[in-house]
Amino acid sequence: MPTLGCPSGTKAVIEKYNLSIQKKFGQNFLIDDSVLSKTVEAAGVTKNDTVLEIGPGIGTMTQYIAESAGKVIAVEIDRMLIPILADTLSDYNNVKVINDDILKVDIEKIVQEENNGKPVKVVANLPYYITTPILMRLLESELPIESITVMVQKEVADRMAEKPGSKDYGALSLAIQYYTEPTLVQIVPPGCFIPQPGVDSAVIHLQCHKEPPVNTADSKFMFSIIRAAFAQRRKTLSNGVANGNLGLSRDQVVSALEKLSLNPSIRGEKLSLQEFADLSDLLYKELNK
Ligand code: SAM
Numbered sequence: 001m002p003t004l005g006c007p008s009g010t011k012a013v014i015e016k017y018n019l020s021i022q023k024k025f026g027q028n029f030l031i032d033d034s035v036l037s038k039t040v041e042a043a044g045v046t047k048n049d050t051v052l053e054i055g056p057g058i059g060t061m062t063q064y065i066a067e068s069a070g071k072v073i074a075v076e077i078d079r080m081l082i083p084i085l086a087d088t089l090s091d092y093n094n095v096k097v098i099n100d101d102i103l104k105v106d107i108e109k110i111v112q113e114e115n116n117g118k119p120v121k122v123v124a125n126l127p128y129y130i131t132t133p134i135l136m137r138l139l140e141s142e143l144p145i146e147s148i149t150v151m152v153q154k155e156v157a158d159r160m161a162e163k164p165g166s167k168d169y170g171a172l173s174l175a176i177q178y179y180t181e182p183t184l185v186q187i188v189p190p191g192c193f194i195p196q197p198g199v200d201s202a203v204i205h206l207q208c209h210k211e212p213p214v215n216t217a218d219s220k221f222m223f224s225i226i227r228a229a230f231a232q233r234r235k236t237l238s239n240g241v242a243n244g245n246l247g248l249s250r251d252q253v254v255s256a257l258e259k260l261s262l263n264p265s266i267r268g269e270k271l272s273l274q275e276f277a278d279l280s281d282l283l284y285k286e287l288n289k
Contacts, residue, residue: 002063004088005033010194013058017084021195025078026127029057030151032192035203036064042185042205043149045069050115052145054102054124054134057081059088061125062100066092069121071112077101119144125151128197132156132172132268134138139179140223148180148206152188157202164272170230175223177273178213180206214277223276229268230278237268241283248283256282 003009013019021027029054039061045051045068056062056074064071072095076085082099096114098105100162111120122145126134131152138145160176161184162169176182181215185203190196200271216222228244229237238257242250254264260278262271271279 002033002036002057002060002067004029004058004060004063005031005036007054007194010058010060013084013088014194018082019058019080022078022080023025024129026055026129027057027078028125028127028128028193028195028197030060030192032188033146035063035188035192037170038186039125039149039151039203040064040068040123041142042183042203043120043121043147045123050118050120052107052110052120052122054122054150055127056085056097057125060087061123062089063092064093065123066095070094071114073098073110073120075100075105081216094159103130103137107138107141115144117144121146122150124149128153128156128199135172136137136175139175140220142219145208147208149185149203150206151188151201151203153197154200154202157184157204160166160204166230167269168288169269170228170233171223174273174276176206178209178219179259180208182206214274216277217281217284221284222276225280225283226268226276229271233267233269235267236265238264238272240268247287252283256286 010029011055046063047070049069050071051065051069053062053065053072053074056076062074066160075098079099085097085199111117159168160182162173183205185205188201224246225241228241228246232240238250238253241248241253256279257264259282
């Protein structure tokens with residue numbers, strides 16, 4: 001039975017280990033049983049699943065996942081938490097803790113070794129200071145991942161579903177929509193954590209597409225165009241892409257935009273995913289002719 005999904009269980013661990021909570025690692029521990037249960041339920045975790053958890057902290061979410069999953073692989077950067085995790089997870093024989101940085105560790109190798117390369121489910125209360133780099137890494141590296149169910153800042157969850165034209169539409173919205181089908185699971189107020197974050201949070205479930213919703217010759221190239229287009233938001237798309245070290249001139253980008261009947265001074269935030277796919281295919285041909 002999970003022991004940490006409540007204020008008293010978490011406070012007892014903090015006192016026992018005289019734990020100093022590391023703000024620099026985005027440590028906000030969950031203390032709400034219903035939020036934890038609902039997150040694992042939304043992830044659809046069963047005993048047939050191997051789950052990759054990012055940032056187990058003191059093991060709160062890990063306990064809930066371990067109850068439902070076949071196996072949990074939990075990657076935690078803070079080495080001070082490793083002996084605590086050995087204690088709080090001692091009742092579970094299906095958890096492996098890895099002390100590493102999720103942005104540096106070879107996730108593909110872990111999935112190969114721990115799950116024979118078969119797709120895993122990612123479940124996490126993410127560290128908010130690196131939410132976007134983590135999600136972009138998980139999605140863009142096209143790892144064997146079935147779904148991603150994560151706690152993020154509410155504002156980031158909102159950004160994921162943005163459509164062209166909105167000020168918050170950007171590379172993250174496009175990556176989420178290209179690779180997954182996002183669903184909002186629940187809004188979570190600051191009182192569900194110790195210490196309390198300064199913002200509302202949200203749990204989102206991202207079901208990874210088997211086939212992407214648009215076709216493109218090279219998705220990695222498309223995302224390098226997208227990143228360049230949004231790198232300097234005040235610049236036009238053609239200037240942004242020309243400055244993106246992709247070997248493309250402004251004229252080449254303008255001519256591709258014209259072929260697509262798009263305004264040559266358009267900004268990235270106006271283009272849909274389909275238009276980015278069409279544009280990147282034209283530019284890809286241009287570079288490879
Ligand atoms: N899962 C716990 C919970 O729900 O109570 C803790 C979540 S806390 C918001 C984020 C966790 O991610 C912390 O334990 C933090 O140390 C860890 N973390 C931060 N940066 C990390 C990184 N680059 N790689 C792996 N873990 C990281």
